[in-house]
Amino acid sequence: MDKVIEALRKTAVELEEFRVQAALGKAEAQDKYEEVKKNFNLFIHDSEHKVKGIKVKIEGWKCE
Numbered sequence: 001m002d003k004v005i006e007a008l009r010k011t012a013v014e015l016e017e018f019r020v021q022a023a024l025g026k027a028e029a030q031d032k033y034e035e036v037k038k039n040f041n042l043f044i045h046d047s048e049h050k051v052k053g054i055k056v057k058i059e060g061w062k063c064e
Helices: 002-063
Strands: none
């Protein structure tokens, strides 16, 4: 009977450890998502700025 109780306790501890690891993994995944999202938004912003600059140059050439 003691072996069964010990096995149940061990399993409960392992399940709790797994739950904590899963929660940490979720937090890490959220952090990585936010990092990628920020970098993507910066890329879009920079690209829009470059396109506007090219557009101004093209319009300048048309006026010549």
